[in-house]
Amino acid sequence: MTYDLIIRGGTVVDGTGTPPRTADVAVTDGVVAEVGRLDGSARRTVDADGLTVTPGFVDVHTHFDGQATWDPHLTPSCWHGVTTAIMGNCGIGFAPVRPDRHEWLIALMEGVEDIPGSALSEGITWEWESFGEYLDALERMPRAVDVGAQIPLAAVRAFVMGDRAHDTATGADLDAMSKIAADGLRAGALGMSFGRTAGHRSASGEPVPGTYSEEDELAALMAVMAEVGSGVLQVVPAGVGGAMGGDQRHSIDAEIEWITRLGRQYRIPLTFLAMVNEQDPHDWRSWFAAVHEANAAGAAIRPQVASRAFGMLMGHQSRMNPFRHRRTYRELMELPLRQRVQRLRDPEIRARILAEPPDPSPEPTADQLTDHIFKRLYPLGEALDYEPAPEDSIAAIAERQGRDPWEVTYDVLLGADGREFLLLPLLNYAGNNYDHLYNMMSDPVSLQGLGDGGAHCGIICDASMTTYLLSHWVGRRTRGPGLSLETAVHRLTGDPAGFYGLGDRGVLAPGRRADINLIDLDRLGLHYPERVEDLPGGAGRLIQRSDGYVETMVLGQTVVAEGELTDARPGGLVRGRRTAPVGSAV
Numbered sequence: 001m002t003y004d005l006i007i008r009g010g011t012v013v014d015g016t017g018t019p020p021r022t023a024d025v026a027v028t029d030g031v032v033a034e035v036g037r038l039d040g041s042a043r044r045t046v047d048a049d050g051l052t053v054t055p056g057f058v059d060v061h062t063h064f065d066g067q068a069t070w071d072p073h074l075t076p077s078c079w080h081g082v083t084t085a086i087m088g089n090c091g092i093g094f095a096p097v098r099p100d101r102h103e104w105l106i107a108l109m110e111g112v113e114d115i116p117g118s119a120l121s122e123g124i125t126w127e128w129e130s131f132g133e134y135l136d137a138l139e140r141m142p143r144a145v146d147v148g149a150q151i152p153l154a155a156v157r158a159f160v161m162g163d164r165a166h167d168t169a170t171g172a173d174l175d176a177m178s179k180i181a182a183d184g185l186r187a188g189a190l191g192m193s194f195g196r197t198a199g200h201r202s203a204s205g206e207p208v209p210g211t212y213s214e215e216d217e218l219a220a221l222m223a224v225m226a227e228v229g230s231g232v233l234q235v236v237p238a239g240v241g242g243a244m245g246g247d248q249r250h251s252i253d254a255e256i257e258w259i260t261r262l263g264r265q266y267r268i269p270l271t272f273l274a275m276v277n278e279q280d281p282h283d284w285r286s287w288f289a290a291v292h293e294a295n296a297a298g299a300a301i302r303p304q305v306a307s308r309a310f311g312m313l314m315g316h317q318s319r320m321n322p323f324r325h326r327r328t329y330r331e332l333m334e335l336p337l338r339q340r341v342q343r344l345r346d347p348e349i350r351a352r353i354l355a356e357p358p359d360p361s362p363e364p365t366a367d368q369l370t371d372h373i374f375k376r377l378y379p380l381g382e383a384l385d386y387e388p389a390p391e392d393s394i395a396a397i398a399e400r401q402g403r404d405p406w407e408v409t410y411d412v413l414l415g416a417d418g419r420e421f422l423l424l425p426l427l428n429y430a431g432n433n434y435d436h437l438y439n440m441m442s443d444p445v446s447l448q449g450l451g452d453g454g455a456h457c458g459i460i461c462d463a464s465m466t467t468y469l470l471s472h473w474v475g476r477r478t479r480g481p482g483l484s485l486e487t488a489v490h491r492l493t494g495d496p497a498g499f500y501g502l503g504d505r506g507v508l509a510p511g512r513r514a515d516i517n518l519i520d521l522d523r524l525g526l527h528y529p530e531r532v533e534d535l536p537g538g539a540g541r542l543i544q545r546s547d548g549y550v551e552t553m554v555l556g557q558t559v560v561a562e563g564e565l566t567d568a569r570p571g572g573l574v575r576g577r578r579t580a581p582v583g584s585a586v
């Protein structure tokens with residue numbers, strides 16, 4: 001037997017959650033032909049001795065809706081093993097759209113997800129109005145990795161209701177929205193998304209249409225999904241961040257109530273975002289209990305969890321910098337990083353900035369530091385410690401050294417040639433550790449996600465959470481328990497693929513797509529986040545690269561090798577559900 005490819009002697013973690021085993025993986029025509037001890041030859045043989053062989057990762061929570069129209073690789077996610085990226089999350093996206101609403105949808109994406117509007121304006125070609133036409137446009141473009149799209153409620157509302165997009169939907173509106181949803185799902189959308197938090201605002205400050213949608217609207221759309229019989233509903237519940245961003249404290253309770261009730265009624269796969277907030281760190285337990293109860297009664301609900309804190313990175317490469325409110329720093333802000341850092345090292349400039357009072361700002365911003373925040377502000381450090389201990393905080397360092405925390409902040413940010421970041425965890429970090437997060441993650445009802453690939457360009461790069469899950473949580477966590485390798489891989493592959501109805505991927509078994517990661521686990525790790533100006537029109541974003549992905553393959557073709565993007569374009573648009581090949585393992 002001659003195969004196209006044999007990956008020999010690797011440690012195969014097949015995505016089903018079963019323990020690792022040493023095996024060969026053979027690929028023919030982009031599909032896994034055999035897994036086991038194989039004779040036979042191949043046009044290409046890869047020696048995977050010492051490497052871990054996993055399915056390509058399925059990232060259910062990205063915001064590549066714009067980027068997918070110009071970037072075939074979807075960086076930075078492709079540097080983190082992602083071979084299928086699902087977008088259209090959180091109720092926002094770029095279809096359906098009327099011609100006069102392009103900039104309006106861009107402002108929504110810019111405000112909620114911090115993707116530079118100029119890049120979106122420059123990059124998106126708008127060859128569509130309907131959701132189906134958007135899918136057609138996505139499908140026309142050659143791709144390295146696969147992409148799938150959900151229908152965002154805000155775009156549907158704006159399409160149907162125009163200037164009334166924030167009002168209560170009428171019966172006629174509901175009919176029109178239902179038709180768009182049904183057409184989109186039949187055209188191959190992987191689901192729908194509702195954004196319901198007041199914390200999400202467009203660049204002009206208006207809430208996301210749909211934030212305050214009433215139950216008859218939510219139910220009508222869920223009924224459509226049940227009727228069409230495909231697609232996942234993704235929900236950002238009000239109150240997901242506690243009282244952060246303008247939601248009422250505990251407003252999530254009412255959300256869990258309708259989610260579980262309508263989830264039982266319509267039985268569609270549904271995932272809602274779940275994070276730990278500081279004021280009520282134990283609340284997630286009641287949400288999870290309600291979900292377990294609903295699922296026992298026929299619902300298919302998965303709280304979606306991250307694998308690290310949600311917060312922001314401050315520094316000279318970030319849009320958030322504690323000194324940007326001081327005049328002297330602001331004068332230097334336009335300088336390229338290297339020159340700026342050179343100037344900041346000048347003792348005279350340092351003294352001047354530290355002595356300057358911050359400008360009174362019309363609105364408080366998150367990087368206006370207070371004594372309370374210094375206790376929660378941590379140098380990321382060379383080790384990229386995303387789970388720092390209280391004694392690592394700026395406040396603790398300042399106290400130990402008998403210095404002013406502002407001075408410590410200033411000096412820390414000049415570390416690594418000015419590339420150092422300060423981590424400000426805002427959610428998932430109650431108690432200054434990941435104990436609550438661990439408990440959510442280790443409950444199999446939770447769905448791994450929330451990486452927001454392609455989004456939050458100015459202050460975060462969480463697309464790297466897949467790599468973080470496999471490095472920090474498997475074997476390296478010191479402040480509590482971790483996950484087994486097979487569990488972590490399952491959470492990135494077979495589990496999300498199965499939930500989204502993508503039975504053709506996520507598992508290394510005969511008949512499945514040969515989307516494969518070859519990983520050197522000993523080397524697996526993250527680089528410092530870095531700011532690059534590579535978006536359309538030269539707009540900037542924070543990216544994060546990785547070490548340890550020897551190769552990432554889509555349909556057996558290498559799309560990334562040791563961080564380098566290749567010219568192969570085996571990827572495409574994922575249209576709708578895919579059944580698993582007959583007789584293969586689930």
Ligand SMILES: [Zn+2]
Pocket residue numbers: 061062063089090452
């Ligand atoms: Zn999101």
